[in-house]
Amino acid sequence: MGNTKTQLRFFSVPEWQKEEKYLREQHKNGWAFVRVSGLGVYHFEKCVPQDVVYQLDYNADSTKQPNEYIQLFRDCGWEYLQNYAGYSYFRKAACEMGETEEGIFCDDASRLDMMKRVFVGRMTPLLIIFLSLIIPQMFIQSHSQFPESRAVFIFYCVLFAVYVIAFIQFGVRYWKFYRSVHK
Amino acid sequence: MDSHIRKVYVPMTETGFYILLCLREEAHGYSIVKKTEQLTHGEIKISPGTLYGSLSKMEKDGLIRFVREEDKRKIYCITDLGTQVLNLEMQRIARLYQSMEAAK
Numbered sequence: 001m002g003n004t005k006t007q008l009r010f011f012s013v014p015e016w017q018k019e020e021k022y023l024r025e026q027h028k029n030g031w032a033f034v035r036v037s038g039l040g041v042y043h044f045e046k047c048v049p050q051d052v053v054y055q056l057d058y059n060a061d062s063t064k065q066p067n068e069y070i071q072l073f074r075d076c077g078w079e080y081l082q083n084y085a086g087y088s089y090f091r092k093a094a095c096e097m098g099e100t101e102e103g104i105f106c107d108d109a110s111r112l113d114m115m116k117r118v119f120v121g122r123m124t125p126l127l128i129i130f131l132s133l134i135i136p137q138m139f140i141q142s143h144s145q146f147p148e149s150r151a152v153f154i155f156y157c158v159l160f161a162v163y164v165i166a167f168i169q170f171g172v173r174y175w176k177f178y179r180s181v182h183k
Numbered sequence: 184m185d186s187h188i189r190k191v192y193v194p195m196t197e198t199g200f201y202i203l204l205c206l207r208e209e210a211h212g213y214s215i216v217k218k219t220e221q222l223t224h225g226e227i228k229i230s231p232g233t234l235y236g237s238l239s240k241m242e243k244d245g246l247i248r249f250v251r252e253e254d255k256r257k258i259y260c261i262t263d264l265g266t267q268v269l270n271l272e273m274q275r276i277a278r279l280y281q282s283m284e285a286a287k
Contacts, residue, residue, distance in 0.1 A: 055232070057232050059235075067255040068212075068252065068255055068256060068257045069235060071254075071256055072212040072213060072231045072234065072256070073231045073232075073235075075212070075213035075216075075256075076216060076230070076231040078231060098225075098228075102228070103230060103232075104230050104232035104233075105232045105233045106228065106229055106230035107196055107198055107233055109198075110196075110198070110230075110233035110236050110237070114232070114236070
């Protein structure tokens with residue numbers, strides 16, 4: 001039995017809460033998160049099973065990782081793990097918290113702000129790629145005479161579907177959350 | 184005070200209120216957390232993500248200003264604009280309290 005393992009997992013842009021749950025489950029089962037690399041390769045090492053809360057923050061300006069950003073989380077008892085695609089990874093053992101479970105956000109206004117940062121930082125570039133690449137390519141390939149075009153066209157159709165699903169997912173989540181905050 | 188500041192900060196979040204209240208004296212992020220915990224007898228524990236976001240926004244909007252850095256911790260202080268906003272908020276909360284007492 002090895003002391004390390006790697007798992008391939010894909011979480012789309014708006015699924016950071018799902019990712020947090022996944023990392024917490026792994027730690028409960030005795031696998032402590034080490035880092036994530038490449039396109040969703042999660043590295044773990046064996047540990048004593050423990051309930052540890054994992055949290056992700058998104059800050060466009062924290063990709064430079066200002067010391068004071070990490071220091072503030074450290075002061076509050078959160079261990080900084082890494083930065084991955086604009087997301088900062090933190091963890092804190094549940095037993096170090098009081099009666100109520102803590103997160104890195106304590107009000108809905110700041111949770112909504114985090115969603116906005118993800119939207120501006122990640123969804124906007126996607127939208128630009130979407131509009132400037134996929135849609136024109138679909139149009140070009142569908143009108144092309146080359147036999148390979150059919151395969152390329154299908155490829156772009158799949159990409160189109162993936163992107164549309166990502167937008168709808170994010171839109172629905174954002175809307176639901178916005179409504180729950182502004183009743 | 185322009186309409187943007189009024190719209191965003193009056194009324195403000197509980198976290199925002201305690202940040203401004205604490206920054207009447209120079210302080211860094213974690214000392215704001217500690218002081219708020221003391222003032223509220225442990226009822227309000229500001230989380231770092233919320234605090235960092237609020238401090239960045241308030242600095243950008245000119246409610247607080249960066250003073251200096253000490254041991255990787257940024258020290259902030261309230262500005263005149265921040266004091267004006269805080270006073271408005273204090274008046275609003277005092278009015279709420281008076282109405283509540285009168286309704287008893």
